[in-house]
Amino acid sequence: MFKHEMADKKLYSDDICRSGGGLRVDEVDCLNFETYEVDGRKGVSIFYLYDARINAQGPVAALVRYAGGALTPRHRHLGWELVLVVDGELVDDRGRHTAGALQVYPPGSTHQLSSATGCTFLVVWEQPVQPAPRQDSEAAA
Numbered sequence: 001m002f003k004h005e006m007a008d009k010k011l012y013s014d015d016i017c018r019s020g021g022g023l024r025v026d027e028v029d030c031l032n033f034e035t036y037e038v039d040g041r042k043g044v045s046i047f048y049l050y051d052a053r054i055n056a057q058g059p060v061a062a063l064v065r066y067a068g069g070a071l072t073p074r075h076r077h078l079g080w081e082l083v084l085v086v087d088g089e090l091v092d093d094r095g096r097h098t099a100g101a102l103q104v105y106p107p108g109s110t111h112q113l114s115s116a117t118g119c120t121f122l123v124v125w126e127q128p129v130q131p132a133p134r135q136d137s138e139a140a141a
Helices: 014-018 025-030
Strands: 002-006 009-013 042-051 060-077 081-092 095-098 102-105 110-115 119-125 129-131
Touching: 025 081, 060 081
Parallel strands: none
Antiparallel strands: 002 009, 009 042, 042 060, 060 110, 060 119, 060 129, 081 095, 081 102, 081 110, 081 119
């Protein structure tokens, strides 16, 4: 499935390499997303563009798809994270974000993500995340 490797680490997917290293937004539906329901995530799937983690540390870029009603619980960022909404609506602590919205989360920041209607977004992160305590407003949810 993967074409480029470095120290037995799969970095780029064949789907991306076949298109010359590029991908059009209208081609996203042709990708084979895999279920990503770890650490309390629900309704989430992912397609890795590259994954250069070694022992869980290091950068990753992926397209993430949220089904309607999807949720990623509150977590803390150990490194920078960039999120660019491709389609649909993504909700975080800052509000609702639609196609074209870019969110930048600095190291140490926390947030939770959800989508009532579903969405797809590009995410690039430098380091893994840690679960974070819920805020008072989330405890009743």
